[in-house]
Amino acid sequence: MLATFDVVTLSRLQFALTAIFHMLWPVLSTGLAIYLVVLEAIWLRTRNPLYYRQARFWAKLYVLNFGIGVASGLPMEFQFGTNWAPLSEFAGDFFGSVLGFEGAMAFMLEAGFLGIMLFGWQKVPPVIHFLSTVMVAFGANLSVFWILSANSWLQTPSGGTFSEGHFHVQNYFAAINNPFMVRSVIHMALATVETSMLVVAAISAWSLMRQKAPEFFLFSFKLALVILLAVAPLQILAGHESAVQVAEHQPTKLAAIEALWDDQSAGSSPAWTVLASPDEASGSNRWSLSVPGAFSWILETRPQLSQPLRGLNSWPADQRPHMVGLLFYAFRVMVAIGLAAAALMALSLLLWWRGGLSAASFAQWPWFSWAWILSAPAGYLAIESGWVVRCVGRQPWTVYGQLRTADAASVLPVGEVLTSLSVFAVLYTVLLVFALYFGSRIIAKGPNLTLEPPPGLAAPVILSDPSASA
Amino acid sequence: MEFLEWFMPTVWFVILALFLLLYVILDGFDLGVGILSLTSSSESQRTILMTSLGNVWDANETWLVLMGGALFGAFPLAYGTILKALYGPIYLMILGLILRAVAFEFRENATNKRPWNLMFGIGSVLAAGSQGICLGTVLSGIPTDAAGHFTGSVWIWVNPSSLVVALTLIQGYVLIGSTYLILKTSGELQRLHVRTARLAAATTLGGALLITFTAPFASETLRQRLFDPAFLPFFVVLPLLGVALIVQLFRSLAMQQEVWPFVYTVLLFILSFAGLGLMVFPAVIPPSVTIFQASSSVSSMVFMLTFIGVLIPIMLFYNIYNYIAFRGKVSAE
Numbered sequence: 001m002l003a004t005f006d007v008v009t010l011s012r013l014q015f016a017l018t019a020i021f022h023m024l025w026p027v028l029s030t031g032l033a034i035y036l037v038v039l040e041a042i043w044l045r046t047r048n049p050l051y052y053r054q055a056r057f058w059a060k061l062y063v064l065n066f067g068i069g070v071a072s073g074l075p076m077e078f079q080f081g082t083n084w085a086p087l088s089e090f091a092g093d094f095f096g097s098v099l100g101f102e103g104a105m106a107f108m109l110e111a112g113f114l115g116i117m118l119f120g121w122q123k124v125p126p127v128i129h130f131l132s133t134v135m136v137a138f139g140a141n142l143s144v145f146w147i148l149s150a151n152s153w154l155q156t157p158s159g160g161t162f163s164e165g166h167f168h169v170q171n172y173f174a175a176i177n178n179p180f181m182v183r184s185v186i187h188m189a190l191a192t193v194e195t196s197m198l199v200v201a202a203i204s205a206w207s208l209m210r211q212k213a214p215e216f217f218l219f220s221f222k223l224a225l226v227i228l229l230a231v232a233p234l235q236i237l238a239g240h241e242s243a244v245q246v247a248e249h250q251p252t253k254l255a256a257i258e259a260l261w262d263d264q265s266a267g268s269s270p271a272w273t274v275l276a277s278p279d280e281a282s283g284s285n286r287w288s289l290s291v292p293g294a295f296s297w298i299l300e301t302r303p304q305l306s307q308p309l310r311g312l313n314s315w316p317a318d319q320r321p322h323m324v325g326l327l328f329y330a331f332r333v334m335v336a337i338g339l340a341a342a343a344l345m346a347l348s349l350l351l352w353w354r355g356g357l358s359a360a361s362f363a364q365w366p367w368f369s370w371a372w373i374l375s376a377p378a379g380y381l382a383i384e385s386g387w388v389v390r391c392v393g394r395q396p397w398t399v400y401g402q403l404r405t406a407d408a409a410s411v412l413p414v415g416e417v418l419t420s421l422s423v424f425a426v427l428y429t430v431l432l433v434f435a436l437y438f439g440s441r442i443i444a445k446g447p448n449l450t451l452e453p454p455p456g457l458a459a460p461v462i463l464s465d466p467s468a469s470a
Numbered sequence: 471m472e473f474l475e476w477f478m479p480t481v482w483f484v485i486l487a488l489f490l491l492l493y494v495i496l497d498g499f500d501l502g503v504g505i506l507s508l509t510s511s512s513e514s515q516r517t518i519l520m521t522s523l524g525n526v527w528d529a530n531e532t533w534l535v536l537m538g539g540a541l542f543g544a545f546p547l548a549y550g551t552i553l554k555a556l557y558g559p560i561y562l563m564i565l566g567l568i569l570r571a572v573a574f575e576f577r578e579n580a581t582n583k584r585p586w587n588l589m590f591g592i593g594s595v596l597a598a599g600s601q602g603i604c605l606g607t608v609l610s611g612i613p614t615d616a617a618g619h620f621t622g623s624v625w626i627w628v629n630p631s632s633l634v635v636a637l638t639l640i641q642g643y644v645l646i647g648s649t650y651l652i653l654k655t656s657g658e659l660q661r662l663h664v665r666t667a668r669l670a671a672a673t674t675l676g677g678a679l680l681i682t683f684t685a686p687f688a689s690e691t692l693r694q695r696l697f698d699p700a701f702l703p704f705f706v707v708l709p710l711l712g713v714a715l716i717v718q719l720f721r722s723l724a725m726q727q728e729v730w731p732f733v734y735t736v737l738l739f740i741l742s743f744a745g746l747g748l749m750v751f752p753a754v755i756p757p758s759v760t761i762f763q764a765s766s767s768v769s770s771m772v773f774m775l776t777f778i779g780v781l782i783p784i785m786l787f788y789n790i791y792n793y794i795a796f797r798g799k800v801s802a803e
Contacts, residue, residue, distance in 0.1 A: 067575035070528050071568040077538050078560055081553025092546020093770040100539035100774055103532065104781045111532040112788045115525025116795055123795045135788075172773050410554050413624050420561045427565070431572055438579040 008409040010417040011083040014424060018075045019391075020384055021428045025069030027383060029110070030144055030189070031196025032062050033137035036117075038223065040133050044126060049453055054220060057447035058200065061439060063118055068435055070111070075424070083417065087398055087408040091167045094160070094175050095150055102146035110139030122454045144189050152180035155390070156249050157399050167399070179249055183242045190235040191386065193227065195379030198341065200224040202376035203443050205362055209369035213446050214359035222357075225348055232342045239338060246393075247299060247309070250400065252320040253393035255312045257331040258295070259285055259324055262311040269304045270295040275332075278324040283313045321395045330385040330392075337382040341375050348372075478771040479761040482544035483751065485778070489540060491743050493533035495646065495736055500530045502647020504570055504594025505640065506666060507587065515659055516587060520574065522654045522800045527574065529789055531567065543774050547618050547764040548754045555612045555620045559603040559627050566596030598643045602636030603627050609635070609746065610689055611757040618759045631681075631688055638677025645670035646739065649732040654800045660728075667731055668723050675716060678742065682709075685749075691757035695749055708745050715741065 005013075036055055043051035077099060080088050088096065116124055116132040124132070153159075159175025160168050169175055204221035208214055247254045254260070259278045264270045272295040276288035296305045312320055321327060348368075351357040362369045394400055398408040503519050510516035542549040553560055570593030577586035610631055613622040648667035652660055686693040696705055715738050722730035754761045765771060 064575050064579065067528070067571045070531065071571035074535070074564045074567055075561075077535060077542075078553060078564060080542060081538075081549045082557050082560055085550030085554045088542060088546045088550040092542055092549065093766040096539065096542030096544070096546050096549065096766070097770060097774045098543075100536070100543040101777055103536040103539040104778045104785065107535055108529065108532050108781075108785050109788075111529040112785065112792055114528060115792055119525050120795055168767065169770055169773075410550070412554070412557065416557055416624055420557075423561070423565065427568065431568075434572075434576055438576055441579055 005414070007412050007414050007417055008406050010414065010421055011079075011409045011412070012405065014083065014417060014421040015079055016391075017421065017424055017428065018072070018079065019387070021424075021432070022069070022072040022076055023384060023387060024380060024432075025065050025072060026140070026143065027192045027195050027380065028062060028065040028199065029069050030137075030140040031192035031194070032058060032065075032200070033133070033140050034193060035196060035200060035224070035227070036062065037130075037133050037137045038227075040130050043453075044130055047453075049451070050216070050219065052453045053216065053447050053449060053451050056451060057216075058220075059118060060442050061203075063114075064435065064438060064442065066114065068431060072428075072431075083410050083412065084398075084408055085410040087403065090165060090403050090408070091153075091399060094153065094167060094169050094172070097172075098146055098150040098153070098176070102143055102150075106139045106142035106146055108139075109142065110136050113139070141189060144192065145185050148185045148188050149176050149178070149181050151390070152184045153178045154398060155184075155394055155400050156180045157402055162402050167402070180242075180245060183238060183245055187235070187238040187242050187386075190231055190238055191383050194231045194235055194341070195376070195383055197224040197228045197231070198372075198379040199376045201228065202373045205369045205372035206443070207446065208359050208362035209366060209373075211359070211363055213449060216447050216449065218359045222352070225345065225352070228341075228345050229349060232338070232345055236338055236342060239335070244299065250394065251310050252312070252315055253327075253389075255310065255315075256321045256324050256327040256393055257389055259288070259328045260309065260311050261285070261313050263314050264295075264305060264309040264311065266306060266308045267304045269293045270309075272298055276328065278328055280322060280324055318396060321393050323392055327389055327393050330388040334382045334385040334389065337378045337385075341378065344371055344375060474768050474772070475762070478768050478775070479544070479765040480752070481775065482540070482765065482771055483754065483761050485775075485782070486537060486540055486544065487743070487747050488782075489533055489537040491740065493530070493537055494743065495739050496526070496530040496533060498643045498739065499646045499650040500527050501570075501594045501598045502643035502645065503651060504590055504647075505598065505644050506647050506651065506663070507594075508591035509666070510587075513583060516583075518655060518659060518800050519651065520577070520590075522651065523574075525792060525796050528571070529792065531571070540774075540778065544766055544771055545754050545761065545764040546766055548759065551614060551618055551620045551755050551759070551764075552608065552612060555622060555626055556604050556607060557624070559600040559607070563597050563600035563604070566593045566598075566600060569593030570597065595640065598640045599636045602639030603632045605639065605746075606632030606635030608756060609685070609692075609750070611691065612755050614755060614759055618755060618764060631684065634677060634680055634684075638674060638681060641670050641674040641677055642739070642742075645674050646732070646735045649735045653728055653732050656799050664723055664726065664731075668720070671716070671719055671723070671735075689757065691753075692749055701748060704748050705745075708741060708748075712738065712741050 036058060039051055039055040039058065043055055080095075080099075113132040113135040116129065117136050120129055120132065153175060156179040157167065157175075158178045159172065160170045162168075201221055201224040204217040204224065207217040208221065243254070246257075259273055259276050260270075261283050271290040271292045273285070273288045273290040276290075277286040279286050293303070296302055300306060312324065348357065351361065396404055396406070398405045500523055503523055507516050507519045510519060538549075570590050573586040573589035573593060577583050577590065580586055604627070607627040607629075610629070612620060612626070615621050645667060648663040648670055651663040652667060655663065686696050695701060715734050719731060719734040719738065722734060750756045752760045752762065754764045
């Protein structure tokens with residue numbers, strides 16, 4: 001089957017596979033880093049060893065995750081040269097510069113301070129250590145900025161002109177600050193924090209369900225919940241705002257994620273399709289479940305559409321995305337997870353408010369613990385679905401409206417790409433299995449509750465703390 | 471504008487060379503220690519080797535990412551053409567780097583460390599060897615059409631001269647890794663690496679001589695450059711300096727010095743690097759595509775320079791700080 005594929009499809013498959021796998025790791029590198037900054041700040045203020053142990057425990061997971069993120073990031077960068085050389089030539093002036101900035105500003109900052117953050121507790125003064133943790137978090141989030149700016153430029157290219165098979169930059173700041181940039185950066189940054197906090201909450205819930213280190217994990221859980229309560233509503237808003245922008249700039253993508261086949265005129269109030277079986281051959285849905293008149297409420301929060309919307313059938317087949325079913329459901333999975341997670345947070349807040357949230361609650365209500373435990377993989381699934389919507393929905397373009405994916409791929413022998421693709425598929429499967437195995441070992445082993453902070457930092461408050469002498 | 475069209479590509483060639491040099495030195499000792507870890511006789515010895523890399527390996531590897539990004543931004547044509555020509559060894563290198571990075575983290579958490587030790591060592595050999603093959607292939611020339619697009623075969627990198635460069639680079643990495651360990655360890659482990667340093671210095675020297683004497687026969691362009699009167703002073707002085715440094719390296723090893731072997735090795739790396747740079751400049755896709763043909767627009771290079779130029783000293787500063795914070799001998803914790 002694979003052997004019958006052309007090289008463009010294989011290069012796309014390889015990019016999709018390596019990107020989907022890579023995306024799993026920067027989530028924690030970015031979001032958990034912020035959690036580590038918060039923990040260390042609390043530790044420095046209170047000098048209570050509990051918070052020091054918190055920082056050390058979560059850093060263990062951080063480093064396991066980080067190494068794989070660095071390693072799996074390498075093929076992302078190099079593929080632009082090996083498999084997408086025409087894209088590199090077409091857009092290198094801008095796209096390459098941005099990847100260069102990401103390396104110099106973000107990646108190096110993160111990597112340069114990571115060693116001190118992980119191993120430098122005894123080597124540098126506490127303030128420098130804290131600064132290093134901040135730099136790691138700052139570097140990781142700068143990465144989000146540059147990568148999302150570059151990807152947004154592929155979605156809404158601006159800041160220059162296209163001629164003779166090249167993008168000529170006229171205004172770099174306009175290219176960096178392209179229409180999608182701000183909202184995409186916000187949406188992704190919030191996504192990494194939200195999913196990271198879901199991971200912390202899930203691990204805490206699992207441990208609390210088994211009554212392992214209850215005091216320790218109840219704190220982790222509550223801190224994660226507080227951050228989640230701040231982030232989740234913003235994320236729903238950011239997601240909505242992104243979708244509104246898609247409607248404006250990428251009508252074909254919007255039509256695909258809503259399985260909207262026919263044109264809708266301004267002033268009409270179309271139904272919103274909840275579930276459907278899209279059929280590309282006939283250009284319609286085989287069946288659908290929809291809410292009459294709801295579409296314009298969701299998109300514009302008003303009873304009628306203010307602008308006409310073009311359906312998929314009004315675009316030539318070579319100017320719109322295919323795989324409508326994938327886009328339709330990936331979008332729904334992402335939204336459903338975002339809303340369900342927010343509901344779980346609201347429920348937990350309610351419990352907390354009424355004094356019912358204690359370490360015992362998790363053992364008492366396994367369904368509650370399990371809801372939290374499952375929210376972590378769901379968070380990752382939401383992020384991956386979002387990227388599928390974003391990048392598959394952009395097709396058939398690599399640079400939207402300017403460079404077709406078929407023209408952006410290098411002409412390579414099929415066997416060459418097939419070989420590298422197969423190696424990645426096997427390697428990444430094995431890596432994922434072992435990463436989960438070693439991650440669960442760290443979790444099963446739990447935190448070191450007798451770990452003492454570095455000598456010299458023993459402020460008087462520690463001596464009076466009973467947990468310090470344990 | 472005339473001036474900038476000459477000046478900016480040259481500046482970016484120098485910056486790229488700087489990033490590549492930093493990478494080769496820093497990840498060079500990193501990969502070298504990885505290769506040497508295959509010879510560790512006990513788990514506690516190996517732990518010391520790994521600990522000596524713990525705080526630096528991933529910053530060291532980042533210079534490669536930076537070099538890639540800068541090449542992409544400053545010379546997009548070269549990025550596409552070279553990487554496409556080197557498809558095989560680039561992916562082998564990535565595979566090696568992934569294997570060793572992952573083995574490094576997994577080993578920390580594993581009860582049975584053996585498979586991860588092996589994976590770490592093999593990944594290091596694979597990454598070092600693939601880099602050597604890339605280097606060898608680029609030096610012997612990448613065939614292109616008039617537009618600078620790759621026209622050669624998929625197997626262009628499979629040839630004896632690339633193999634020699636690969637083996638020599640592996641030896642060079644083992645040399646710099648050994649001298650780094652002389653600096654960072656003591657006692658039996660230090661004595662062991664004085665021996666490996668001496669051995670690696672001899673084999674690296676042999677490889678380098680072989681490359682130096684066979685290269686002019688392999689490539690017409692290299693032959694012309696070597697006997698170009700304008701470059702002749704360099705190609706007379708560089709080997710003389712090299713001989714002096716090698717003598718000093720062996721002396722410092724014999725005298726059981728701790729710091730100097732590493733310093734002399736770094737200087738030898740810089741010297742070889744300068745030699746290679748002079749041989750190819752101003753080509754960025756040897757033999758025929760120059761930095762002026764392959765560069766992005768002047769405005770793009772100026773824009774990148776304003777950002778990255780400011781960041782270079784800052785990056786160097788905190789990387790040096792990292793080394794200072796962890797100075798001194800490594801102990802098993």
